Amino acid sequence: MGSGPVVLLLHGLACDHTTWNPVIESLARTHTVIAPDLLGHGQSDKPRADYSVGGYANGMRDLLTVLGIDSATVVGHSFGGGVAMQFAYQYPERTERLVLVGSGGLGPDVTPAIRAITTPGFHQIMGVLSVPGLRHATTAAMRVLSRTGVTQLRDLDEVADIYDSFKDPRTRAAIRHVVRAVVDWKGQIVTMADRAYLTEAMPICVVWGADDLVIPVAHASNASALAPTARVEIIPNAGHFPHKDHPERFVKIVRDFIRTTEPAQYDRERWRELLDDGADAVLAQAEAGRSPVAPLRAVRRAAGA
Incomplete structure (x- = not known):
């Protein structure tokens, strides 16, 4: 543009x-x-x-x-x-x-949520957590919380978009590969x-x-x-x-x-x-x-x- x-x-x-x-x-x-x-x-x-x-x-x-x-x-x-x-x-x-x-x-240093992506079973667990009903309810709650004005919750709208994208197993696999290339259990590599x-x-x-x-x-x-x-x-x-x-x-x-x-x-x-x-x-x-x-x-x- x-x-x-x-x-x-x-x-x-x-x-x-x-x-x-x-x-x-x-x-x-x-x-x-x-x-x-x-x-x-x-x-x-x-x-x-x-x-x-x-x-x-x-x-x-x-x-x-x-x-x-x-x-x-x-x-x-x-x-x-x-x-x-x-x-x-x-x-x-x-x-x-x-x-x-x-x-x-x-x-x-990096948030534990990103480190968690490198753990065994992430792909399978997110597959369960991203089933339609649970995913819709969770992302809706995140977006509401992001608008409360609480500093610690302001980024939840973006987190909701990320969570929603994990419904695609190809996305989960790709993100797992990305994170493993740059993060381990100690943090950023x-x-x-x-x-x-x-x-x-x-x-x-x-x-x-x-x-x-x-x-x-x-x-x-x-x-x-x-x-x-x-x-x-x-x-x-x-x-x-x-x-x-x-x-x-x-x-x-x-x-x-x-x-x-x-x-x-x-x-x-x-x-x-x-x-x-x-x-x-x-x-x-x-x-x-x-x-x-x-x-x-x-x-x-x-x-x-």
Whole structure:
């Protein structure tokens, strides 16, 4: 939708492109907005396939190529943030900026509800819990509770949509594959901590809901330590879906970020130098005071690197 500089919106785990509905039209007034359903989600296919973050990054490269788009500002929410970071790592020449929204990949902590998807029997149990009568009653109750104004319940409308999607066994199988690729019983596996040094020339904006109960808002601090030039925006009175809780503010943040930053310029030689030096060399320089980065080894450990 729209025209202008391209913004690619990547939704979170078990969601689909409709999670961006509150902001798509507004963003499209000034930008070309692309909001796909990731593989295994929404109306996209749900084959037995590669559901790793690297596989998703490849898929987004292919999508942009088919659409004739060379590069984009990539906005990723939750699991989509992990995909966005992986896309920037694999295809820096096609990534103008990163916007990470309540993003995965910045620390191990995650809600137990997501960890539960990795447990044996999840597929069968959800098959029982998603029978029509029980599913309809439960999703209706969730949507009512989400409108009570109780902070801890504000995200239940989105949870209701996810629960409803589990009526499709292909969706349950796909989501199980996705979660097992990025989460184990200890929490998140995939992290940006060991590759954050590669983002030195990449404009990054981190947006988080202050009341996020899915991925702690403290992970935003990890992001600012790992990528010290990142712009961090904490939105009060918002949960795990700040783009739905405060769409106008979210659009303003994204639009201002794009307007006030230059697209990243891929320098192959500099990229080669960074890879050759490695993260430890960059961190050593930071800790020796030759870089504005705060001591990062503890942050890397906290983020799972």
